[in-house]
Amino acid sequence: MSNIKVLVADDDPNVCEIISLYLKQNQYDVVEANNGKEAISLFESSKPDIILLDIMMPDIDGYEVCKEIRKKANVPIIMLTAKDEELDRVLGLEIGADDYVTKPFSPREVVARIKAIFRRMPALTNNxxxxxxxxxxxxxxxxxxxxxxxxxxxxxxxxxxxxxxxxxxxxxxxxxxxxxxxxxxxxxxxxxxxxxxxxxxxxxxxxxxxxxxxxxxxxxxxxxxxxxxxxxxx
The missing domain is CATH 1.10.10.10 (Winged helix-like DNA-binding domain superfamily/Winged helix DNA-binding domain)
Incomplete structure (x- = not known):
């Protein structure tokens, strides 16, 4: 999983720090954004391989960020959300997210989801x-x-x-x-x-x-x- 670049977008600095630290320990490259505008800007400048995207962020929420990114690229997106209602999860999937993780979650679970996404992509194309x-x-x-x-x-x-x-x-x-x-x-x-x-x-x-x-x-x-x-x- 080395050389995989992950964009972590969450307005809670503690969440960003914990996830980023765990990702780096697992040999991922990490860039962090603390709001929606910054997430879009870093997506364009850093070209991440996968995005961890919080829904509830200031100025532009995760739904809108996801929509904006989907206009430009097919990069995998995992939504991070404190909401546990089915409607919220389905909305995230409908606008282009590939997976979601409901808070509170462990960093290990997030890494497992990332690995699952990249594991399935080559497995399907190299059947x-x-x-x-x-x-x-x-x-x-x-x-x-x-x-x-x-x-x-x-x-x-x-x-x-x-x-x-x-x-x-x-x-x-x-x-x-x-x-x-x-x-x-x-x-x-x-x-x-x-x-x-x-x-x-x-x-x-x-x-x-x-x-x-x-x-x-x-x-x-x-x-x-x-x-x-x-x-x-x-």
Whole structure:
């Protein structure tokens, strides 16, 4: 995990200090921001590999910071929040966060979440089964695995890191119906503490992006879960 740069954005200096110290002990590079404006500025100047983003910050809250960053990059974002309501967690996921940690939390948990995100990304793009390093081409879109890009009708579609991971896993396992719990385990990892609504939010965003090109490829199997299936006309 050396050379991984983490932007820690939290208005509580004690939280920043504790997380930063633990991250540095685990060989991460760390930059700190104490408000929303500073977080956006440091994101642009320091080019972090992952962001720990507090929701309740002065001047610009974490939701707005997340939205602003998502306009420019797909860097993984973990939301730090004192809120424990499902609506707040889902909102964070809907605007582009990849994961969330509810305060109070231990620095060890934060590091575990970071490792889980980076562990899943190469695991999915270097699958040791039959689809290893294989690009996928359909009549209406293509998935470039190594580049982590989806191209439809000559246009690059916008997928956040976890959305791409979820789409790729489904594409690598066509026709198979997965429950939400199975997708949480396979894509987010066994140590993800979120709920199954997380999967629904990400599926909706993937569908919305494909809908711009009138592509339907992820289907709901009612009472069970989701499957990837391409009609011949796609």
């Amino acid at each position: 040791t089964n039959t689809n290893e390093n294989k690009d996928f081409t359909f009549s209406s879109f293509s998935i470039l695995v190594d580049q982590r890009e989806v191209i439809a009708h000559g246009e690059k579609l916008f997928f956040r890191p976890k959305e791409f991971d979820l789409l790729l896993y489904l594409v690598q396992n066509p026709q198979i119906v997965f429950t939400r719990e199975q997708l949480l385990q396979k894509v987010w990892g066994f140590d993800f503490a979120g709920d199954v609504r997380t999967v629904d939010v990400h599926i909706k965003r993937i569908r919305d992006e494909f809908a711009k090109h009138q592509i339907l490829c992820i289907h709901t199997v009612w009472g069970v879960g989701y499957q990837f299936h391409i009609n011949k006309k796609e």
